[in-house]
Amino acid sequence: MEFCLYLINFDKIISQMKYILNIFFILSISLINSCKNNKEVHLNNDTIINNEKITIETSTNSKSDTSASLSIIETNNNSVKDSASNFKTKNKDNLNLKNDSLNKYHIYISLDDGPQEGTRNCWKILKECNVPATFFMIGVHNEGKSKTSLVDSIHNDPLFVIGNHSNTHAYFNKYSKFYNDPSGSINDFILAEKNLNLNSKIARLPGRNTWSVDHIIKGELSALKTVKKLDSLGYSVFGWDTEWHFKNGNIPVQSADEMVRTVNYILKNGKTHSKNSVVILVHDRMFQKPEHAASFKKFIVSLKENNNYYFNTLNNYSK
Numbered sequence: 156m157e158f159c160l161y162l163i164n165f166d167k168i169i170s171q172m173k174y175i176l177n178i179f180f181i182l183s184i185s186l187i188n189s190c191k192n193n194k195e196v197h198l199n200n201d202t203i204i205n206n207e208k209i210t211i212e213t214s215t216n217s218k219s220d221t222s223a224s225l226s227i228i229e230t231n232n233n234s235v236k237d238s239a240s241n242f243k244t245k246n247k248d249n250l251n252l253k254n255d256s257l258n259k260y261h262i263y264i265s266l267d268d269g270p271q272e273g274t275r276n277c278w279k280i281l282k283e284c285n286v287p288a289t290f291f292m293i294g295v296h297n298e299g300k301s302k303t304s305l306v307d308s309i310h311n312d313p314l315f316v317i318g319n320h321s322n323t324h325a326y327f328n329k330y331s332k333f334y335n336d337p338s339g340s341i342n343d344f345i346l347a348e349k350n351l352n353l354n355s356k357i358a359r360l361p362g363r364n365t366w367s368v369d370h371i372i373k374g375e376l377s378a379l380k381t382v383k384k385l386d387s388l389g390y391s392v393f394g395w396d397t398e399w400h401f402k403n404g405n406i407p408v409q410s411a412d413e414m415v416r417t418v419n420y421i422l423k424n425g426k427t428h429s430k431n432s433v434v435i436l437v438h439d440r441m442f443q444k445p446e447h448a449a450s451f452k453k454f455i456v457s458l459k460e461n462n463n464y465y466f467n468t469l470n471n472y473s474k
């Protein structure tokens with residue numbers, strides 16, 4: 156009997172122990188799940204986390220969860236750092252975009268040596284595209300009805316300005332003789348004023364990339380005396396920042412895309428005479444053939460696609 160009671164008691168003890176173990180097991184599982192859930196909450200908050208929130212969560216973590224909390228905090232801190240740096244990056248990008256959109260770049264298309272073959276094509280293309288440009292013309296080229304009427308049309312169009320490129324293009328390309336004779340070269344420019352019926356005071360020297368804007372003379376100085384004299388007569392003298400070169404007299408060397416890339420590059424890297432302004436030199440005769448005229452049009456259209464580019468004539472040059 157006593158033995159039986161002992162057995163019954165023993166069974167009871169075993170069953171109570173099982174009960175306790177079960178409860179302990181259930182409690183452990185729920186504790187693990189609780190930690191897991193906490194972690195997920197933290198990890199799910201890794202996008203934009205403010206410091207206050209992390210502090211609050213850290214302070215509510217139990218001591219037993221310290222290591223997990225630390226790693227979570229570390230993750231979250233990293234996330235904060237990442238978020239912050241992303242934010243900075245995004246802000247920087249936005250800022251760049253903003254700066255870029257604020258950056259107004261001035262484009263000055265200048266066409267030399269007209270009126271000549273190719274001038275009409277250039278004029279038509281620029282008109283179609285509604286893009287202002289400056290034609291630096293030569294007095295003696297303005298001969299014959301076709302050319303004089305073309306010059307008149309350009310002259311009367313508010314989109315364009317005709318500048319002085321001398322009467323004889325430096326005595327027909329005799330540059331040393333021309334620039335060693337300042338009074339003779341100035342007389343040549345004055346003759347061009349008459350032959351081209353000019354009313355602007357902007358000039359480009361034949362064969363010399365020399366500038367005189369606001370009485371500041373820069374560039375090739377072999378023509379210094381001529382430039383100084385032009386300056387004293389009220390002229391602004393424009394060189395060029397980039398040239399669309401030609402070979403064999405009139406064949407364009409660079410492609411339209413190459414020219415666009417050059418313009419973009421020198422503007423963005425400040426490699427122009429005046430910051431944010433670019434003077435582009437082309438020669439009218441380069442665009443006589445349809446395929447070359449198409450290339451000129453492609454160049455103009457591509458530049459126009461940039462919303463930060465503003466075209467103007469050189470009498471409105473922005474320093």
Ligand SMILES: [Zn+2]
Nearest residue numbers: 267268361362
């Ligand atoms: Zn020229």
